[in-house]
Structures are given as structure tokens and as C-alpha cells.
Amino acid sequence: MKTRVVVLGAGFGGLELTTMLSDALGDAIDIVLIDKGDAFVFGFSKLDVMFGREIPAAVRHPYRDIVKPGVRVLRSTIRSIDPAARHVVTDDGTFEGDVLIVALGADLDPGATPGLVDGGHEFYSVAGAFALRDVLPRFERGPVIIGVTGKSFKCPPAPSEAALLLHDYLTARGRRAACDISVVMPFGVPIPPSPDTSRAILAAFAERGIRFVKDALVRALDPARRVAVLSDGTEMPYALFLGVPVHRVPAVVVESGLAAHAHDWVPVNKKTLETSFPGVYAVGDVNGVGTAKAGVFAEGAARVVAAAIIAQLRGGPTPEAYKGAGACYVEFGHNQVGRVDVDFLSGPKPTGTFQEPSEALVAEKASFGSSRIQRWFGQPPPSE
Ligand SMILES: Cc1cc2nc3c(=O)[nH]c(=O)nc-3n(C[C@H](O)[C@H](O)[C@H](O)COP(=O)(O)OP(=O)(O)OC[C@H]3O[C@@H](n4cnc5c(N)ncnc54)[C@H](O)[C@@H]3O)c2cc1C
Numbered sequence: 001m002k003t004r005v006v007v008l009g010a011g012f013g014g015l016e017l018t019t020m021l022s023d024a025l026g027d028a029i030d031i032v033l034i035d036k037g038d039a040f041v042f043g044f045s046k047l048d049v050m051f052g053r054e055i056p057a058a059v060r061h062p063y064r065d066i067v068k069p070g071v072r073v074l075r076s077t078i079r080s081i082d083p084a085a086r087h088v089v090t091d092d093g094t095f096e097g098d099v100l101i102v103a104l105g106a107d108l109d110p111g112a113t114p115g116l117v118d119g120g121h122e123f124y125s126v127a128g129a130f131a132l133r134d135v136l137p138r139f140e141r142g143p144v145i146i147g148v149t150g151k152s153f154k155c156p157p158a159p160s161e162a163a164l165l166l167h168d169y170l171t172a173r174g175r176r177a178a179c180d181i182s183v184v185m186p187f188g189v190p191i192p193p194s195p196d197t198s199r200a201i202l203a204a205f206a207e208r209g210i211r212f213v214k215d216a217l218v219r220a221l222d223p224a225r226r227v228a229v230l231s232d233g234t235e236m237p238y239a240l241f242l243g244v245p246v247h248r249v250p251a252v253v254v255e256s257g258l259a260a261h262a263h264d265w266v267p268v269n270k271k272t273l274e275t276s277f278p279g280v281y282a283v284g285d286v287n288g289v290g291t292a293k294a295g296v297f298a299e300g301a302a303r304v305v306a307a308a309i310i311a312q313l314r315g316g317p318t319p320e321a322y323k324g325a326g327a328c329y330v331e332f333g334h335n336q337v338g339r340v341d342v343d344f345l346s347g348p349k350p351t352g353t354f355q356e357p358s359e360a361l362v363a364e365k366a367s368f369g370s371s372r373i374q375r376w377f378g379q380p381p382p383s384e
Contacts, residue, residue, distance in 0.1 A: 002030040003313060006088055006097035008078055010035035010063055013103035013284030013298035015376040018071055020306035025313060026069035032095055034088070036077040038062060040376070042369055043155055043295060046129035047162060047331065051169050052137075056130050065377045078104070081256035083277035099279050099309060102258060102266065103302070104250045106154060106285040106293060112246040113149040119223025120241030123162060124154070132242070136169065141178035142239025145228050147218035148185050150246035152263070154285055154293035157330045157340070159183050159244055160190045160201045164333035166242075167208045179239075182211040184218050184230065193292075194352025197330065197340040204332055218243065247293070253286060264288065270345060271321035272308060273301050281305045289324060291344040296326030299372075329365040332357040337365050 005021060007014045010033050018033045045059035066073050076090040086100040108125050110116045121135060122128040144166065146159050163183045170176040183190075183205070189198035190212070205212050217231040218241075227235040248262040258275055259266045265288030266275060273281045273289065283305055284298030291297040300322065307319035324345035330338040336357035344350045355361065 002028065003099065004097045005029060005031045005099045005101065005309065006095045007031060007033045007101045007103060008088065009103035009105060010040060011103060011105050011284060011298065012295035013302040014101065015040060016299045017101055017103065017283065017302035017306045019376050020303060021309060022068040022071050024310045029070045031071045032074060033071060034074045034076055034078060034090060035063060036075065038075055041126050046123060046126065047165060050123055050129045050132040050136065051165050052133060061373055061377055067378060078252055081252060083256055083258055083275065083280045086279055101305065102253060102280065102282045102286055103284050104253055104286050106247040107250045108245040109248050110245040113218065113220060113243065115221030115223050116149065116243050116245065119221045120243050122243045122245045124244055139240050140175060143180040143182065143237050144240045144242065145236055145238045146183045146242045147228055148244040149218050151186050153244050153247050156191060156292055157328060159185060161331040162242060163210050164204055165331055167210060168333040182213055182236065184213040184216050186215065186217050188214050191340060191352065193342050193350035194340045194354055196354035197338065197352060200338060200354060249286065258282065273305050273322055291324040294326065294328055296328060297324060300326050329361060329368065335359060335362060337361040
């Protein structure tokens, strides 16, 4: 009988894992890839749509385009997971795997921050970011806060990127002088593992008059008074609030027993990404392996797990341990992108190497995206 692999979630992690297994094993394996959505959207595309640099249709990659040997793609909501039996219940049937991959990402909970849903906006969900595309053109004046509302959030550079892109956006519309921009973050610097990247971002903020409020979270908005209340009780006025909502372990994962509660990401073996249940792996944002939450780390984790499954089936050498290393591109505005390579797990503490913003890195980031779409969806990269 063929080995059955059930992959829960077709995000960065699930897509990379499915692609590697199909490329290596083809019809010799039976993979079912399950996601409730109908299309993949890169996290960074949310910023592109929000600031009018792309239209929504251009950044949605429909799952129906995936045609790969050994792979069935199912659009359905996962309702329960039994990790001991590796049994999954969806709206469209039940599935059992010899191997179960949990790649369900992080859920967003804007309702956890009082006032955010009624009095602010969030740019972390696809719907929230796409809606801002119609809100930003009408914004004329006043203080803007880009505020983080929970300690653990994906893509730590994204709030800083949003501020730098907003500066360009308002400048192009002739509205920058009428607006203040502040970024509220729970860290002392924008990118803690990389002092050089943090220095460069803070210098870019200083040049553009963007205020960085460190070591703080936005706890609540008071829409009637148009103020944001920070974790230390300070109040900041806002005319436009762009929030990073509280992140939670998906409820179906907590209910499965894989995570103890909504803020306790799934514990895994740091080297193999295996959970405490044999044959059950957690890759990407859903796990608590100790990296930042970002697509590149989800992808790296997926590659380690896929290599282990391939080695098991083919009898090859044990693959290398997960290193928690990856490169993130950072939008600096002014049509420039920087790059930070972070290694979370090889040494005693995370380290990061910075590459100065340049136009060459804009092209490198574009090719990072198009090469993934080509591999995952089997499509050629867009023509120049
Ligand atoms: C504004 C922004 C910018 C970003 N920029 C970058 C960047 O430049 N580089 C980078 O590396 N990362 C970036 N990220 C982070 C990146 O998007 C995530 O870290 C990455 O997508 C995580 O991958 P994942 O596979 O763990 O989860 P996801 O990609 O979130 O995939 C999880 C999947 O599970 C599905 N799912 C969840 N629950 C269920 C259920 N019950 N039933 C069925 N399906 C379900 C979801 O529909 C989803 O498709 C950014 C994020 C944001 C918000």
C-alpha cells in the first residue's frame, strides 16, 4: 500500500512540503492537501495590494491550478484532528495518514483588542489588507498608528515596512505633511536578531519623521475619543489605526491536544519538527520551534520534514537537522528592498546579517516569489 500523507494547510509550509514529496516520489505516494481557502496569497502581497501596487486578482494563486503526481487538493474546513490516530475530520470527509503534517499557520483575532474591529483596521488578513486599498485613498490628515497588539506575531519586519511604504504613499498623494506616522512594537528595536537591520530601519524612520514607540503593545482603541491605549496606560491619538491583530493557535489545533492553549504554539522536536505524537509534524507559524513566524521559516521546516519522509521511504541517509535559518526581504520604500538573513537555532542566540537596501534586491524578491509560484503551482514565472 502507498504511504498516505495528510497535509493540513496549503500555506508556505504545506505547499513546499507537498511539492517536495511529489517531485521526489510522484505516484508512489498518496498525498492529500487540505485547505479551507481557494487560493494562496503571499504575506508580502498584502502590503502590495493595500498600497495599490497590485490588484487583488494578480496576487491570488488558485489551488485548483495545482496538478501534481500523487497529490489530491481538497478545499474543505478541518473540524477535528486526532493526532494519536492521525485521523482528521473535515466538512467533506475523514482522512487517515501514515504521516500527518499540521501546517495550519496562526489564526488572527482582531476581536481580542477592544475597539479594533469598530474603530480601526488590520492589515494582516487578506480581507483586511485588501479592504485598506479602498480606505487609504480617502485618508487626508492626522496621526496614523501602525500598532502591534500581541507579543507573538508573524513577519516582524512587516509593521516597519508598512510605515515606510505609507510614507511614500502619502508623499505621492501630497498628504504626508498633514499626517504623522508612529509604529508601536513590543521590541526594543525593529528586528532584534539583527542590530544592523534595526539601525537601518531606525535611520530610515528618522529621515522620514516616523516615530518608533518601543517595548509597547496596543491594548485597546477608544473609537469615541480616537485614542489608542498602550500596555503602559499611555494614550496616543489616532485618525487612522492600522493594526497587527492578536495571533492565536488555531482552535482545531488546541482542541486536538497538540497545543496546550491558544497562546502556546505546538511544541516540536527542534531538529525534526516532530510533535510528541509519532508521525505527526507541525511546520510553520503553528509551531513553537523558536524562530520568528515567517514564510521562509515555514518553508525551511517543510523541507526538513519532506527530506525525512523521502529518506524513510527510499532508505537514504538521515537528513540534516532543522537550523531555523532564512532570508527575509524588507521593503524600505523609495523602491528599495533590503535583506536580512537570520539564523535562530544554530548558535546560542539568534544572529542576523543585513544587506543594504537596493534595487537589485527588489528584483531578487520578485524572483523569490515567482520561483515559488512556479514550483508550487507548476506555472511559468510571469514574463518581464
Ligand atoms: C503583511 C505581511 C507580510 C509578510 N511578509 C513576509 C515576507 O516578506 N516573507 C516571509 O517569509 N513571510 C512573510 N509574512 C509571513 C508569512 O505570510 C507567514 O509566516 C507564512 O504564510 C506562514 O506559513 P504557514 O504555512 O505556517 O501558514 P499559512 O501560510 O498561514 O497557511 C496556513 C493555511 O492553513 C489554512 N487553514 C487554517 N485553518 C484551517 C482549517 N481549520 N481548515 C482548513 N484550512 C485551514 C489557511 O487557510 C492557510 O492557507 C508576512 C505576513 C504578513 C501578514
